[in-house]
Each structure stands twice: as structure tokens, then as C-alpha cells.
Amino acid sequence: MKIKQLDEELSAILQAIIDNESKINDIISDIDEDYKLSAKNLCRYLILRSFDLRKYHDSLSDCGVSSLGTLEGYVYSNLYNVIRNLRLIQGLPFDKKSDIELIGYKKSKDIVKKNGNKLFNEVKKNHFTEIMVTLPNEAASDKNIIKDFALSGMKIARINLSHGDIDIWSKMVTYIHEVKAETGKDVKIYMDLSGPKIRTSQIEITTKKGEIRNYIKVKVGDHIILTGNKTLGRKSKFGNDNEQLVKAEIGISLPQILDDVKINDMVLFDDGMVKSTVVSKNDNAIELLITDCYKTKIGSQKGINLPNTKLKLPALTPRDIECLPFICKHANIVGYSFVRSGEDVKFLYDQLRPYNAKNLGVVFKIENNEAFENLPQILLEGMKHHKIGVMIARGDLAVEIGFERISEVQNQILWICEAAHIPVIWATQVLENLAKTGVPTRAEISDIVQGIQAECIMLNKGPYINEAIKILKNISERMEAHSFKKKNSLRALNIAIHSTSLLFNKEKIAL
Known part of the structure; x- marks a missing residue:
């Protein structure tokens, strides 16, 4: 990328930060005084990282200026100095002035x-x-x-x-x-x-020999019922052709979360060792299809994760x-x-x-x-x-x-x-x-x-x-003795795009 294009595109990003500075001041108005500068820098970083910066790295390094790879702690100062140096390389003046309070690299470390x-x-x-x-x-x-x-x-x-x-x-x-x-x-x-803590309830299943088992067996393709009712569990029963005649049942420690679960949500057991998908639900239970098994058992008091479910807990x-x-x-x-x-x-x-x-x-x-x-x-x-x-x-x-x-x-x-x-x-x-x-x-x-x-x-x-x-x-x-934080490649971050849309009430920061 030519120096002039670098200058123009990075200057547009810098201007986007400047244009949103009044909004940033509103966002940080209630921040503790010790954190105010840091909160400003965070907001500027979110604006910056809503853009894909990877295309600038190599060209900036070739120019002998910062590639923006370590600017997390001092966003405005680093970007400002990069543009100023690009102008100096071109023999052009740089008179962009603003009353934005700066944090440099040393101050950010401190x-x-x-x-x-x-x-x-x-x-x-x-x-x-x-x-x-x-x-x-x-x-x-x-x-x-x-x-x-x-x-x-x-x-x-x-x-x-x-x-x-x-x-x-x-x-x-x-x-x-x-x-x-x-x-x-x-x-x-x-x-x-x-x-x-979302966990399986106590499981106590009596075998034909009179033994008590604190687990149910599962395999890919099985259907199980996760219920809010009080239960000590129930094992699956299969016919001669391996058809599942009776679905295994397990209780859950926090039944109220079943209201939040939707069809096709993922439900994980035991640190993700057993994976399942919700295929149906009623007032106090959900039916799950086992999709992956790194373990063949689900035991008592095992953790349950619902990564796709927005819980109201x-x-x-x-x-x-x-x-x-x-x-x-x-x-x-x-x-x-x-x-x-x-x-x-x-x-x-x-x-x-x-x-x-x-x-x-x-x-x-x-x-x-x-x-x-x-x-x-x-x-x-x-x-x-x-x-x-x-x-x-x-x-x-x-x-x-x-x-x-x-x-x-x-x-x-x-x-x-x-x-x-x-x-x-x-x-x-x-x-x-x-x-x-x-x-x-x-x-x-x-x-x-x-x-x-x-x-x-x-x-x-x-x-x-x-x-x-x-x-x-x-x-x-x-x-x-060798490092303080590290350099990174800076593609646009979804978390930054999501957060700037919430904080600045905009679909995307405009250049």
C-alpha cells in the first residue's frame, strides 16, 4: 500500500475516534477518577478494532513506523504518531489539533x-x-x-x-x-x-442385581429427558433391534433454566464430555439427542453448560x-x-x-x-x-x-x-x-x-x-525481563463491532 493511501485511510480512522470523543465523555461520566483515562482508551480501542487493520501492518513496517501491533494501552497517541510520521516521510505538514487527553506507551505501562x-x-x-x-x-x-x-x-x-x-x-x-x-x-x-451451579441431580438407579448405579449410560443417537421433576434417574431400555423403547431421564439442580432453553440449543454435560441438542420441550422437561460422546456415562452432580442459551438466572x-x-x-x-x-x-x-x-x-x-x-x-x-x-x-x-x-x-x-x-x-x-x-x-x-x-x-x-x-x-x-505484553495482528474484532454498536448507537463507526 502506498504511503499516501496509508495516510488517508488511517487519518479517517483517527477522525472517527475524534468525532466520537464527546460520546466517549458521556460514556465515562460516572467512571471513578482513577479509571477515567483508561475508560477513554478502552472506548477508543473498541472504535479502532471495529476496523480490519491487518492490511496496514506490512506497509507500515516497510515505512519504518509502528505497525499498530502493540497499541492497546495507548490507542490515540500511537495512531496519531503513526500518521504524523507518515506525513513527515511525505514532506507534508501535520497540524491536526484536538483537546484529546493523551496516553503514551510509558504512561500506559505505568x-x-x-x-x-x-x-x-x-x-x-x-x-x-x-x-x-x-x-x-x-x-x-x-x-x-x-x-x-x-x-x-x-x-x-x-x-x-x-x-x-x-x-x-x-x-x-x-x-x-x-x-x-x-x-x-x-x-x-x-x-x-x-x-x-447447573448440575445433574443425584442419580440412583437399581440394577437387576440390586446394585445402585450413580450414572446413566449414553451413546450417540440416544434420546434422554432432562427434567425439573424430582427424580433419581431412569436408564434407557432398548428393543432387539436396538430401538430405544424408554428414554433415560436425569434431574437438574436448577429447574428454572429449562424455561430459557429453546429447540436446537446445545446442552453439554461433564465439561463437554457429552454433547446433545434440544429436540423438544414441555412445561418442565426437555428432550435431548446425544450428538457426541467422549464418555459413555453421565453421572450425578455433573456440570451442565448451555452455550447457546441466554439464561435469566x-x-x-x-x-x-x-x-x-x-x-x-x-x-x-x-x-x-x-x-x-x-x-x-x-x-x-x-x-x-x-x-x-x-x-x-x-x-x-x-x-x-x-x-x-x-x-x-x-x-x-x-x-x-x-x-x-x-x-x-x-x-x-x-x-x-x-x-x-x-x-x-x-x-x-x-x-x-x-x-x-x-x-x-x-x-x-x-x-x-x-x-x-x-x-x-x-x-x-x-x-x-x-x-x-x-x-x-x-x-x-x-x-x-x-x-x-x-x-x-x-x-x-x-x-x-524479555517482554511486556506482546505484538498481535489486528483483524476487526466482532466484540468491538458489537460493543461500539451498543455504546455509540451506531451499526458501524463511519470513516
Whole structure:
């Protein structure tokens, strides 16, 4: 592409940002003062990424100017300087003036680090990545578990409120404070809200031999009934020609979601190990056709995902709300599961208000497709408050969006959060083989290198977890010297097009 064409097309994109600046100012009017510049940059980034920028990369690099590959944190400044340099190369003046407040590369780095320190640390740090570790229930009775984690490099102790009870959590909290006093290690406390858990109900099927089975058998082509009625399950029955005479039946933990399900929606069981499609429904049940089986059984209390269904479930359960006083008293950070929209964010802060929890950090867990698509709105609502972050919950997210898309989507989450200068937690299956068996896979080590783009990496439980913490700490310290975030190719993002249409009330930003 010729320099003149580059100049004209990029100048049109810059003008589109300038033309929408008054609207951006309206959007950020309620944003916390510490986040205002970052919210502006996020909005500018969404406008920019609603265009396909790939056609400019090679030509810009040939001109010896920025290829726009690392502009997430300082959109207007980078684009402005690229156009100015193109004008200088052509020997043309560049007198475009505006009162737009600029963020340069150095300032964007400083803001990201400041926001990371605000969420994860009490003292200023110039480097990341922080290490978060999920505490096993045994940590409530053995302080040395927590102490060993802290000495190995854990900076944030995660208490999963989906498991255990307030007595167990209280003992963990007590031990964390004792470990801090004994070791001098500043360990923060992170507590995860459970959110609504959609699972299969208890299955108890009596065989002809009088044995109790806690599962039903399935294969591709079977029809099963998912019901809101109380049931201990029912197995399929087949005729001599393998025709299914009786359809297997399973109960569901949250029957109300059946109202939201539509014909042809996908229903996944057990982390996507069994896939099915809705073929019919009535008032309190849906009939499913099994389309893929990586397992031949569906058991009791197995997770159910509905990636195509827009659920009307509240993001906070009554149990979550009951836990809030305990969280506000003892936690430094709370993880918000099942958040899907800006309205969900507002609802959480409304619930926190009575407990004067202004210093409580809030991490939005992006674990379903709806949350991913609404990430900019979730961030803008969260930025009305004090300390926020994002967790890429790759387990549920991969099941929801499909494993083939998880790499692409997790990168988009990183880019959008960098544009908003919001710290990110990289979670699920990090060094999982090492933690469980003592031997890492090569893929796990590569995953860490990518995860270091985030400000925090979360490890789960396992008998070799201390070795995993030490290796993660060692690799992250080595890699931090080599990079800060990374370069990327910039095709137009659907999430940016979707968000700009919502935020700016336009089908597409015009050039």
C-alpha cells in the first residue's frame, strides 16, 4: 500500500475516534477518577478494532513506523504518531489539533502496573506476575500447607466458597494471618463466590442385581429427558433391534433454566464430555439427542453448560449473598462467578454497599460466551468503583465457546483488558500435570510463557503443588525481563463491532 493511501485511510480512522470523543465523555461520566483515562482508551480501542487493520501492518513496517501491533494501552497517541510520521516521510505538514487527553506507551505501562498493584499489593512493585494458589480443604487443619505455599512463592491464597463451610474458611483465614506474621510474606486472601451451579441431580438407579448405579449410560443417537421433576434417574431400555423403547431421564439442580432453553440449543454435560441438542420441550422437561460422546456415562452432580442459551438466572445466589458479610470482613479480593453483563456488576456492588466494602477488590470471572461478548460493558460498569480485575476462567469458557476458539478468545480478553489497563488473572489447568504427577508437559511450560502477559497466574491443587509454584515463579521472573505484553495482528474484532454498536448507537463507526 502506498504511503499516501496509508495516510488517508488511517487519518479517517483517527477522525472517527475524534468525532466520537464527546460520546466517549458521556460514556465515562460516572467512571471513578482513577479509571477515567483508561475508560477513554478502552472506548477508543473498541472504535479502532471495529476496523480490519491487518492490511496496514506490512506497509507500515516497510515505512519504518509502528505497525499498530502493540497499541492497546495507548490507542490515540500511537495512531496519531503513526500518521504524523507518515506525513513527515511525505514532506507534508501535520497540524491536526484536538483537546484529546493523551496516553503514551510509558504512561500506559505505568497505569497497568499501578492498577495491578492496587488490586494485588499494598506496596508498589515494578514487576509481576503474581501467583495465586487454591487452598485445599486440608489447609483448614494444617497450617504448614499454607506456610509452604507462601515460602514457595504464593502471593494470593484462593478460598473457593463452592466447597466447605464458614468454619473451614475461618480456619484458613486464621492460618493465613499466622503465616504472614511468622514468615513476613504478604499473602492476600481471594474468595470466590460460587454463583449458580447447573448440575445433574443425584442419580440412583437399581440394577437387576440390586446394585445402585450413580450414572446413566449414553451413546450417540440416544434420546434422554432432562427434567425439573424430582427424580433419581431412569436408564434407557432398548428393543432387539436396538430401538430405544424408554428414554433415560436425569434431574437438574436448577429447574428454572429449562424455561430459557429453546429447540436446537446445545446442552453439554461433564465439561463437554457429552454433547446433545434440544429436540423438544414441555412445561418442565426437555428432550435431548446425544450428538457426541467422549464418555459413555453421565453421572450425578455433573456440570451442565448451555452455550447457546441466554439464561435469566441471577448472577448471585441466596447463598452467595449470605457469604458477603464474611467476605467483606476477611477477604482482600472477591471473585465474581457467572457475571454476564454490566447489570450483573451493578447488582453485586448494590449488595456490597451495606458492608462498606470500598477497599474490597472485585475480579470478574469471564467463564461463558455472554460474559466475553459483554466484557467492555462489564469493565465500564466495574470502573465506576475502586479496585477491579478480570479472570480468564478457561475451563468453563472453553466448554462454552468450544476448545478450538479458546486461544483466540483468551487473547482478545487480554487485549481488551490491556486497553482498559485492567489486571488479568490467567486461570485453569496451569501446570496441572506437574501439580498432580510431579512432571510438567512441554505444552504447560509454553502456556506459562503466554500466561505471563497477565498480571496473575492461578494454580490449582495437587500433591506436587509446591514444585509447581517454584517453577512458575522461576519462569515468570526469567520471562518478565524479555517482554511486556506482546505484538498481535489486528483483524476487526466482532466484540468491538458489537460493543461500539451498543455504546455509540451506531451499526458501524463511519470513516
